[in-house]
Amino acid sequence: MKFSVLAFSLLATTVLTSQAHADKLDDIISSGTLRCAVVLDFPPMGSRDESNNPIGFDVDYCNDLAKALGVTAEIVETPFPERIPALMSGRVDVGVASTSDTLERAKTVGMTVPYFAFEMAVTANEKSGVKSFEDMKGKVVGATAGTYEAIALEQQVKAWGAGEFRPYQTQADVFLALSQGQLDATVSTSTVAQANVKTGKFPGIAVVGKAPFDIDYVALFTNREEYGLINYLNLFINQQVRTGRYAELYGKWVGGEVPSLSVNGVYR
Amino acid sequence: MLNYTFHWNQAFKALPQMLDGALVTLQIALLSMVIGLALALTLTAFRLSGNRILSGFATTWVEIARNTPALFQIYMAHFGLGNFGIHLSPYTALLVGIAFNNAGYLAENFRGALKAIPDTQTRAGRSLGMTPVQAFRLIVLPQMLRIAFLPVTNQMVWAILMTSLGVTVGMNTDLAGITQELNARSFRTFEFFALAAVIYYIIAKLVTLAARLLAARMFRY
Numbered sequence: 001m002k003f004s005v006l007a008f009s010l011l012a013t014t015v016l017t018s019q020a021h022a023d024k025l026d027d028i029i030s031s032g033t034l035r036c037a038v039v040l041d042f043p044p045m046g047s048r049d050e051s052n053n054p055i056g057f058d059v060d061y062c063n064d065l066a067k068a069l070g071v072t073a074e075i076v077e078t079p080f081p082e083r084i085p086a087l088m089s090g091r092v093d094v095g096v097a098s099t100s101d102t103l104e105r106a107k108t109v110g111m112t113v114p115y116f117a118f119e120m121a122v123t124a125n126e127k128s129g130v131k132s133f134e135d136m137k138g139k140v141v142g143a144t145a146g147t148y149e150a151i152a153l154e155q156q157v158k159a160w161g162a163g164e165f166r167p168y169q170t171q172a173d174v175f176l177a178l179s180q181g182q183l184d185a186t187v188s189t190s191t192v193a194q195a196n197v198k199t200g201k202f203p204g205i206a207v208v209g210k211a212p213f214d215i216d217y218v219a220l221f222t223n224r225e226e227y228g229l230i231n232y233l234n235l236f237i238n239q240q241v242r243t244g245r246y247a248e249l250y251g252k253w254v255g256g257e258v259p260s261l262s263v264n265g266v267y268r
Numbered sequence: 269m270l271n272y273t274f275h276w277n278q279a280f281k282a283l284p285q286m287l288d289g290a291l292v293t294l295q296i297a298l299l300s301m302v303i304g305l306a307l308a309l310t311l312t313a314f315r316l317s318g319n320r321i322l323s324g325f326a327t328t329w330v331e332i333a334r335n336t337p338a339l340f341q342i343y344m345a346h347f348g349l350g351n352f353g354i355h356l357s358p359y360t361a362l363l364v365g366i367a368f369n370n371a372g373y374l375a376e377n378f379r380g381a382l383k384a385i386p387d388t389q390t391r392a393g394r395s396l397g398m399t400p401v402q403a404f405r406l407i408v409l410p411q412m413l414r415i416a417f418l419p420v421t422n423q424m425v426w427a428i429l430m431t432s433l434g435v436t437v438g439m440n441t442d443l444a445g446i447t448q449e450l451n452a453r454s455f456r457t458f459e460f461f462a463l464a465a466v467i468y469y470i471i472a473k474l475v476t477l478a479a480r481l482l483a484a485r486m487f488r489y
Binding site: 080084107108147165168 | 346357451452458
C-alpha cells in the first residue's frame with residue numbers, strides 16, 4: 001500500500017514535470033513547424049525571386065535546419081529592426097537573419113556559434129571621388145540601420161569628426177540613395193555589395209575597396225534561456241560545415257573563397 | 269505570451285539622449301507648422317481669388333496632401349526628388365514632407381472655418397462702407413482664425429507624430445531615429461520603444477494644454 005502510493009506519486013511527478021519542462025525544441029518538434037525570421041531585403045542572404053518566393057542563403061539554411069529537425073520550415077519575413085520583437089512576441093522560433101553576435105545584443109537574446117562571416121566593402125558613387133575607405137572622411141555616408149556595419153561606420157564618422165552619417169531602413173534604400181548621389185559612399189558586407197551592383201538596378205556605383213572593420217561574424221539566435229535549442233543549433237552549424245553543406249551553399253549564393261567560421265587562439 | 273525580461277535601467281541610461289532627440293522632434297514639428305500655416309493661408313487666398321489656375325493649383329495640393337500617406341510624401345521629398353538630382357538632407361526632406369501635408373490639412377481647416385461665417389456679416393460690413401478687403405480683414409479673418417485654432421493644434425499634434433516617419437529617409441537625430449539606433453545596438457526593443465511612446469505622449473499633451481491656455485486667453489469674449 002505504502003509502496004504503491006509512493007510509486008504512484010513518483011510516476012505522477014515524472015509525468016507532470018516532464019510536461020511542464022517541455023522546452024522550445026520540444027515545441028518545434030511537436031508542432032511540426034519551424035518558424036524562421038529571415039531578412040528578405042538582403043541579397044544574397046535573403047530576397048525574393050520573380051514569383052515572389054523567398055530565396056537566399058538564409059532561406060536555404062532554415063530549410064536545412066527544418067529538415068534536420070524533421071519538420072516543415074516557415075519563412076517569416078522580418079526587416080532588420082523587427083527581428084527581436086518577432087522572436088519575443090513568439091511569432092518566430094529562430095532567427096536566421098545574418099545577425100551580428102555583439103555582446104551588447106547577447107544580453108537580450110541567445111546567440112549560437114557563428115554560421116556565416118562577412119567582410120566589409122566600400123561601395124561608392126562614381127561621381128563622389130571616393131576611391132578607398134579613407135576617402136570617405138568628410139563625405140556623406142550611410143548604411144542599413146541596425147546592422148553591424150552601420151554601428152561601426154557611425155562610430156568612425158564620429159571619430160573622424162567630419163562628414164555625415166545616415167541610416168536607412170532597408171539595404172535597397174541605401175543603394176538607391178547612393179545611386180542618386182544623396183550618399184557618396186556606403187559600407188556593407190562585400191557579398192551584399194557585389195550582389196546589388198550586379199543587379200544593374202543602381203547605376204553609377206562601384207565597389208571600390210575593403211573597409212578595415214573586424215570580420216562580422218553572424219549567428220543564429222533564439223530566446224536566451226533556451227539552452228536545449230541553442231545546443232542543437234550549435235551542433236547543426238558544426239554539422240553544416242563538416243558535411244560540406246556550408247561550402248556548397250556559399251558557392252551557390254556567394255561564390256569565391258569560403259570564409260572560416262573559427263577564431264584562432266580561443267575556444268568558444 | 270511575451271517571453272522577455274525588462275531591464276529598465278538600461279533604457280533610463282539613454283534618457284538624456286532621447287530627450288535631445290525629443291527637442292529635434294519638437295523643432296521640426298514647430299517649423300513645419302509655421303511653414304504649413306503660411307502655405308495654407310496662401311492656398312486659401314488662391315481658392316478665394318476666383319482665378320481658375322490659382323484655385324486649381326490649391327485644390328490639387330490639398331487633394332494630394334490629404335489623400336496620400338504622409339510616409340509617401342516624405343519618401344517622395346527625399347528619394348522622389350533625388351531621382352531628379354534635387355538632394356534634400358533627411359532633415360529638410362522630413363520638414364518639407366510634413367509642411368506639405370500640414371498645408372493641405374490646414375487649408376481645409378480654414379475653408380471649413382470660412383464656411384462657418386455667414387455671408388451676411390461681410391454684406392453688413394460692406395453696407396457700413398468697408399471695402400471688400402477691409403471686410404475680410406476686420407470681420408472674417410479674425411473669426412476664421414478663432415474657429416480654426418483648435419483644429420490647427422490638432423494638426424500640430426499630428427505633425428509631432430509624423431516626424432517619426434523620418435527614419436524612412438535616414439533621419440537619425442530625432443526621437444524616433446535615436447530610439448531606432450539604441451534598439452539596433454542593444455536589441456532592448458520594448459524598453460526603448462515604450463519610453464519613446466511615453467515621451468511622444470507627454471509632448472503631445474503639453475502642446476494641447478498650451479494651446480488650450482493660449483486659446484482661453486486670446487479668445488475671451
